[in-house]
Amino acid sequence: MRKSDKKLEKSIVTALTEACEEALKQYDGFQWLTHIVNYQRFPDSLSVICVFDNKAHLRLAINDDKGEQLKVLIEGKLSSCNINVKGVKKRILFDTEEACANEHGGNWSKRLEEFKNARHV
Structure with a gap:
C-alpha cells in the first residue's frame, strides 16, 4: 500500500467510524459497518457494507426509509x-449477522471476500 493509500484509508476509517457511532444510536438492530476498496481503482471500487443483527430489523430500516437516511449519513x-465519491449511495449495501451465520457459518472474512469478488473490487 502506498503512503497516499494509507492516508486515504485513515480518512475513510475516520469517516466511517463517526457514521457507525451515530448509526448505533439511531437505528434499531444496526450492529456495525465496514468497507472494501481497491486503491488502484479508487474511488470506483469503494463499497460500504452496513450490518444489522437480523433480516427483520434490516427490513424495518429499509421500509421506514431509514436505509436511505443511513446512506445520507455515510x-x-x-x-x-x-x-467525495460520485454515486456513493449505490455502493452502500446492507447485510445481516443472521445471513452471515446461515450462509457462511459466521465467517465474515469469507463472506466479504466473496462479496469483493462479486463486486470486482
Whole structure:
C-alpha cells in the first residue's frame, strides 16, 4: 500500500467510524459497518457494507426509509473528510449477522471476500 493509500484509508476509517457511532444510536438492530476498496481503482471500487443483527430489523430500516437516511449519513461523513465519491449511495449495501451465520457459518472474512469478488473490487 502506498503512503497516499494509507492516508486515504485513515480518512475513510475516520469517516466511517463517526457514521457507525451515530448509526448505533439511531437505528434499531444496526450492529456495525465496514468497507472494501481497491486503491488502484479508487474511488470506483469503494463499497460500504452496513450490518444489522437480523433480516427483520434490516427490513424495518429499509421500509421506514431509514436505509436511505443511513446512506445520507455515510455520504456526509465521507464528504466531511474530503472523500467525495460520485454515486456513493449505490455502493452502500446492507447485510445481516443472521445471513452471515446461515450462509457462511459466521465467517465474515469469507463472506466479504466473496462479496469483493462479486463486486470486482
